[in-house]
Amino acid sequence: MLSDWLRRTAAATPDAPAIVEAGPGEEDRVTSFRELFEQAASLAVRFVEKGVRKQDRIALVLPKTTEAIVSVFASLLAGAIYVPIHPQWPKERIETVLADCAARLVIEGDNGSPPRITDREKGCSIPWRGAPSVPSDKFGSLPRADAGDSALILFTSGSTGQPKGVLLSHRAVSAFVRWSAREFQISSADRIACPSPLSFDLSTFDIFNMALCGATCVLVPGHSLWMPRFLVQFLREARISCWYSVPSILAGMLEEGRLAQHDYPDMRLILFAGEVFRSHAVSQLQAALPQAVCANLYGPTETNVVTWCRVPRGFDGLQPLPIGQPCPYAAVAVDATTGELLAGGDSLMSGYWNRPEETQHAFVTLNGKRYYRTGDRVSQATDGNYLFLGRLDRQVKRRGFRIELAEIETALASCEDILEAAAVAVEDGKRGTAIVAFVHTRSAGAITLVEAKAHCARTLPLYMVPDHIVFLGAIPTGGTGKIDYLALSRMAKTLNHAGSDHAAPNHGDQDRSPAIHR
Amino acid sequence: MQHQTMEIKTAVRQFIAENVLLGVHQTTIEDATPLVSGGLIDSIGMIGLVAFLEARFKVEFVPKEINVHSLDTLEKIEEVIRKKLAAREVDAAGSGRQIR
Numbered sequence: 301m302l303s304d305w306l307r308r309t310a311a312a313t314p315d316a317p318a319i320v321e322a323g324p325g326e327e328d329r330v331t332s333f334r335e336l337f338e339q340a341a342s343l344a345v346r347f348v349e350k351g352v353r354k355q356d357r358i359a360l361v362l363p364k365t366t367e368a369i370v371s372v373f374a375s376l377l378a379g380a381i382y383v384p385i386h387p388q389w390p391k392e393r394i395e396t397v398l399a400d401c402a403a404r405l406v407i408e409g410d411n412g413s414p415p416r417i418t419d420r421e422k423g424c425s426i427p428w429r430g431a432p433s434v435p436s437d438k439f440g441s442l443p444r445a446d447a448g449d450s451a452l453i454l455f456t457s458g459s460t461g462q463p464k465g466v467l468l469s470h471r472a473v474s475a476f477v478r479w480s481a482r483e484f485q486i487s488s489a490d491r492i493a494c495p496s497p498l499s500f501d502l503s504t505f506d507i508f509n510m511a512l513c514g515a516t517c518v519l520v521p522g523h524s525l526w527m528p529r530f531l532v533q534f535l536r537e538a539r540i541s542c543w544y545s546v547p548s549i550l551a552g553m554l555e556e557g558r559l560a561q562h563d564y565p566d567m568r569l570i571l572f573a574g575e576v577f578r579s580h581a582v583s584q585l586q587a588a589l590p591q592a593v594c595a596n597l598y599g600p601t602e603t604n605v606v607t608w609c610r611v612p613r614g615f616d617g618l619q620p621l622p623i624g625q626p627c628p629y630a631a632v633a634v635d636a637t638t639g640e641l642l643a644g645g646d647s648l649m650s651g652y653w654n655r656p657e658e659t660q661h662a663f664v665t666l667n668g669k670r671y672y673r674t675g676d677r678v679s680q681a682t683d684g685n686y687l688f689l690g691r692l693d694r695q696v697k698r699r700g701f702r703i704e705l706a707e708i709e710t711a712l713a714s715c716e717d718i719l720e721a722a723a724v725a726v727e728d729g730k731r732g733t734a735i736v737a738f739v740h741t742r743s744a745g746a747i748t749l750v751e752a753k754a755h756c757a758r759t760l761p762l763y764m765v766p767d768h769i770v771f772l773g774a775i776p777t778g779g780t781g782k783i784d785y786l787a788l789s790r791m792a793k794t795l796n797h798a799g800s801d802h803a804a805p806n807h808g809d810q811d812r813s814p815a816i817h818r
Numbered sequence: 819m820q821h822q823t824m825e826i827k828t829a830v831r832q833f834i835a836e837n838v839l840l841g842v843h844q845t846t847i848e849d850a851t852p853l854v855s856g857g858l859i860d861s862i863g864m865i866g867l868v869a870f871l872e873a874r875f876k877v878e879f880v881p882k883e884i885n886v887h888s889l890d891t892l893e894k895i896e897e898v899i900r901k902k903l904a905a906r907e908v909d910a911a912g913s914g915r916q917i918r
Contacts, residue, residue, distance in 0.1 A: 388886065523881045526864050530881040556865055699861070749839065750846050750858065757857025765857035 301445045301470035302477075303340075303376040305511040310337035313514050316488060319366050320538070321519040331366050333514070338432035339370045341439040344377035347405065350419060350426060354379035354443050355450060357401045361385045361394060361408035363522055364497055367415050367428070369507055371407045372498065379443035380404070381450045383465070384498035392759050393463065397455050401465055401653060411522060447471040453653050454501055456601050457703050457764065459694070461710030465653030466601045475629040475646035476604045477508040483608075484542070484569050484593070488514035491566070492542040493535070495520040495549060500700075501601045502573060505544045515542075525549075528557030536562055542569040546700025547577030548732055554581060560588035573597035573605065574700030575732075576620075576688060583617030598623035598688070599630075599643065601702070602662065602672045606630035606643040607686055622685035623678070632686070633666055634678060640692055641678045642671035694785075696725040698733040701763040705735070708756070708764055712739055715755045717746040720775050722783045723766060726792045736792035737766035740775050768795060826875070826896045833870050838863045849892045864889070871895070877902040 309318075314334035321329045331339075352358070358375040360382055362368035368384075375382035383401050385394055387410060398406060398420070405426070409415035417426040445451070451470045458464035480486065486509045494506035510517040518538050524530040532553050535543070550572055553559045570585065570592050577596065586594050594611040609624025626632040630645035642664060649672070651659035663670050677689040694705045705723040712721035720740040728734035741747055747755075749769050756765045770791070778784040831847050838859055839847075853859045859867060867889070868879055877899065889895050 521881060523883075523885050526861060526884040527868060527879070527881070528865065530884075533881075552865070556869070748846050750851060750856070753857040754852070757855065760857075762854070762857060762860050765860065 301447055301449070302451055302473060302508060302511065303373055303445065305508065306333070306337050306340070306373050309333050309511055309514045313488060316514055317516045318510055319369055319517050319519065320491070321366050322521045329366065335432075336370060336373065338436065339430075340373035341377055341436070341442065342429070342432045342434040343370065343374035344442055345434045345438045346426065347374065347378040347380070348442065351422070352378050352380055352404055356380045356404040357383050357453065358405045358407065359383045359385055359398055359401065359403035360498060361387050361406060362415060362498070363387055363411055364503065364519055365409075365411060366519070367409065368498055369517065371415070372507060373511070376445065376451060377439075377442050379445055379449070381453060381467075383453045383455070384503075385455070386497050386499045386761065389761050390758050393761065397463060397465070400455075400462075401453055445470050447474070450650060452504075454499060454601050457695075457701075457707050459704040459706045460658075461707050463707075464655060464658065467650040467653050468604070469650050472604065472647045472649065473504050473508060476627075477504060477512055479627055479629055480505060480571075480605075481509055481513050484571075484595075486513040486515050486542065488516075490515040490541045491518050491539055492516065492544070493518045493520050493538065493540045494544045495525055495531070496545060500574075501604055502544055502546070504604065505571070528552035528555070532557040532559050532562065535564055535567065539566040540564075541566045542571070543567065544571040544573070546574040547572045547581070548575065548699040550577070550585060551581050551732075554584050554588065560584065564589060564592075567592045570594045571597055573599070574702075575697040579615075579617040579619060579621050581617075582611055582621050583615050586611055586613075586615055596621050596624060598686075599647070600672070600674050600676075602649045603630070603643045603645075603674070604647040606632060606645065606647065609685060620687060622681065623688050624685055631669060631671065633671060634680065635673075638692060639677045639679065639689065641674045641676045641686065642666065643674055644669050644671040648672055696733055696735070698725070698735060698763055701761075703735070703764050708735065708737060708760065708766060711756050711759045711764075712737055712752070712769075714759070715747065715752070717742050718752070722775050722785065722788055724785055724789045724792050726789065728767075734767040734792075735764075736768045736770065736788075736795060738770050738772050738775055738788055738791070740772055768792075770795060826899050827892045829874055830867075830871070830892055830895050833867070833874075834859070837866060837870075847892065851892070852890050853892075854886050854890045871899060875899050875903065877906070 310333040315332050317330045318333045318336040319331040358380045360368055360371050372382050385397055404421055406418045407415050414428040417428055447470050449470055450467050451473050453465040453467050455463040455465050492506045492509060492515050494503055496502035506517050509515050524534045567589055596609045597605040599606040605627060607624045607626050609622050629647055633642045662672055664673055675692050675695060677692055678686045679689055680686055696703050708723040709721045712718050718739050718741055721737055723735055723737040725733050725735050752769045753765055776784040776787045834847060872878055
């Protein structure tokens, strides 16, 4: 299925550029479709020879490099399931995921050095070879994937305190990619950039549209992601024609990056997804890139994109931008009682890896069809467009990353000096969503803010580490004895507001617990 | 050079305490405290930190200089800034000679 696209494109346009990656110097490193396919297929043949079976899991602990994309296609060509893991996740979290998915192979590495491949079943390593290493007549022996076979597992924040794996089939990925290729007329002339790591569902857009349409996947240099002005420079110099990212990155490019000060003659398509993009910023984006089509794509990892909305020409930014109307492969319904959006169709996940109970709870059956309970509350406008209203649970989005606040609480409470922890999210104009955690410590001064943050960073990805941690004598509870999240939200708002005006250095020991007693 | 070195760490420590960690006592950020890998500064915090360093020390960063490792502690930040300031002095001296 997905790997057949690469096989076909490599046969049709072998010398066209598949991947462009900024080299260690200033020279670009270009990989053609032939090179990409032959490297991936050679690796796949070696995997199969080493005993990798159909639907075994191959974990890719790699930044988004040429080698990582070779590894994606090698896994698929071997009939395996790839499990992308962000290399900057804490070691403990990576180990949890490797154990959960029972990874047969682990391919790990960083920029600049060849990846290491470890066979976890046999306890040996397989050398990485940068060039095709197997005669091409062996490629025919590789297994064929069926549409229903699983292609990848994406691990996302879990409300039980452990990340959970979303299992996606070839059919599910293909539904979104084929539609996006058709709707946005992706062709071999396109140079696509998507800064999302492979562990994020947005990255199925660039790597698989490359394989399907023969477009070029231009990898966003990791260091550019730290500064919006570097990203803006990259857009221009790399002549990007299609861009897909979370709104936060675009907002940074508009503000600190001063996107509007330059021209981008090649840019024709800007897609965004993953969180609410403020309408005002959307209108600024459209004004900065007048020739480009801008579109808002909506859908959780469990369904990939299910609704979408093209930003109308001359969008004034006075009304919220809708999440739009269903994609042709998607089925969408609304729970009449709660207003929850239910999403089904071809792009729907197969289930959560290894979690039959959570899988059962995630789905609802309507007229014999399975729908995923998104937890998103929506309304439908008279023109048929859906509008996102908010969440029905405690899941939040921060810079496009999905976060279960309960996972942060579990991480904090695992610290022996912390008795109880509660986390809330507040809107912070400039930074988007800020997370404030309240902790009740074993004894006064048991732990400092720096230590509490470092504790979080040992188990949580950076985007989940709370912005602020407040030490309390006790966590406030309501009449039923449950944590009073409303009271905590009010406190968090005050703190966040005070914090933005904070100027004078502190004297005393305010950062040692507990600073505020209630 | 020695007093400048002190000044770099102090200024950065004060900036982080006041703008990134809102309410942390400056002394709890030690010279070797990991800022990024220790969960104290995230990507948005880094944008603010780099903007501060550029304005305060009148230097400019290029993409390759910014990553998780290069600016992870006060010590490392100081080293990067010191090198940039030294390079600027050499440049200034060089152009001075040319003028003479």
